[in-house]
Amino acid sequence: MGEKKTSKESPEKKRHWCFVLYPESAPVDWVDLLQKTGLLCAASPLHDKDFENDEIKKAHHHIILSYPGPTTYNIVASLTKSLNATIPQKLESVRGQYRYFSHKDSPDKYQYNEDEIILINGFNIGDFVELTRSEVAIMKRRLQSLIIDLNLLEYSDFMDYMLENGTNDEYDVGSNNTYFFDRYISSRRNKGSIKTK
Numbered sequence: 193m194g195e196k197k198t199s200k201e202s203p204e205k206k207r208h209w210c211f212v213l214y215p216e217s218a219p220v221d222w223v224d225l226l227q228k229t230g231l232l233c234a235a236s237p238l239h240d241k242d243f244e245n246d247e248i249k250k251a252h253h254h255i256i257l258s259y260p261g262p263t264t265y266n267i268v269a270s271l272t273k274s275l276n277a278t279i280p281q282k283l284e285s286v287r288g289q290y291r292y293f294s295h296k297d298s299p300d301k302y303q304y305n306e307d308e309i310i311l312i313n314g315f316n317i318g319d320f321v322e323l324t325r326s327e328v329a330i331m332k333r334r335l336q337s338l339i340i341d342l343n344l345l346e347y348s349d350f351m352d353y354m355l356e357n358g359t360n361d362e363y364d365v366g367s368n369n370t371y372f373f374d375r376y377i378s379s380r381r382n383k384g385s386i387k388t389k
Contacts, residue, residue, distance in 0.1 A: 205262035208283040213253045217276045223310060225275065232258040232315040236293035237308035242301065256289055258315065286320040306359055316360070323361060331365045336376065345381040347374040 215238070219225060226233045233256060240251040255277070257268065268280040283289055293309050295301040323331070335350075344350045350373060354363045366373060 204282070205264050206282040207259050207262050208286050209257045209259075209263070209268045209280045210283045210289050211255050211257070211268075211272045211277045211280045213255055213275055213277040214250055215253070216251070219275065222275050223312065226255075226312050229271065230313060232319075233312035234290060234293070234315045234317070235310040235312070237304040237306075239304065241304075253310075254289065254293055256283065256286060256315070258286065258320075287317060290317045290320075318360060318364065323365070327361075328365055328369075331362060332369060332372070335362060335366060335373070339373070339377060339380070344377060345384070347377050350377060 213222060213235070215222075223235070226235075235256075236254040238251055238253060239249070242249040242252075257271070257280070259268075265280065265282075272278065272280050290309075291297055294304045294306045296303075296306070335354075338344075338353075339350060342353065344353065347370070351363075351366055354366045358366065
């Protein structure tokens with residue numbers, strides 16, 4: 193005779209969770225409340241240009257919660273309930289959800305500004321997953337085009353520009369590929385100084 197499952201079974205635990213928060217029903221100080229939890233959190237820009245069935249969806253934020261260790265649904269649900277938010281969902285890929293914040297992988301959807309992502313308690317996407325080799329290669333090509341477009345002739349100018357205008361990932365790719373970018377920029381500068389007869 194098979195064993196009967198009971199409701200006493202321990203629920204599955206996950207370290208990373210996500211949920212949706214609607215500003216119209218959330219406490220006005222929801223960012224402060226998340227900060228007080230001490231958890232690493234990130235909130236998407238306000239998604240107020242999303243459509244479903246040709247109708248605009250209610251404005252909302254997507255939120256990532258990262259606990260220091262595996263945590264049960266009930267603990268997370270008590271937090272989302274206090275924020276009048278949706279029930280939490282287990283998150284398999286923090287990076288994937290973070291990229292969804294700006295619809296980076298969905299060109300058919302409105303592209304939200306990644307700079308408007310709200311980072312709470314030191315949340316840094318770089319702490320979760322490194323860029324893949326193909327992502328780095330794509331970003332290097334984009335940054336090389338930027339160097340051409342801005343006619344940057346010094347590596348320091350390039351990195352200053354990344355500091356002021358680049359994303360964290362762009363800054364990291366620029367600073368972690370110093371040899372490539374410095375040699376490329378030097379070559380462009382030297383090429384311009386050679387006079388042809």
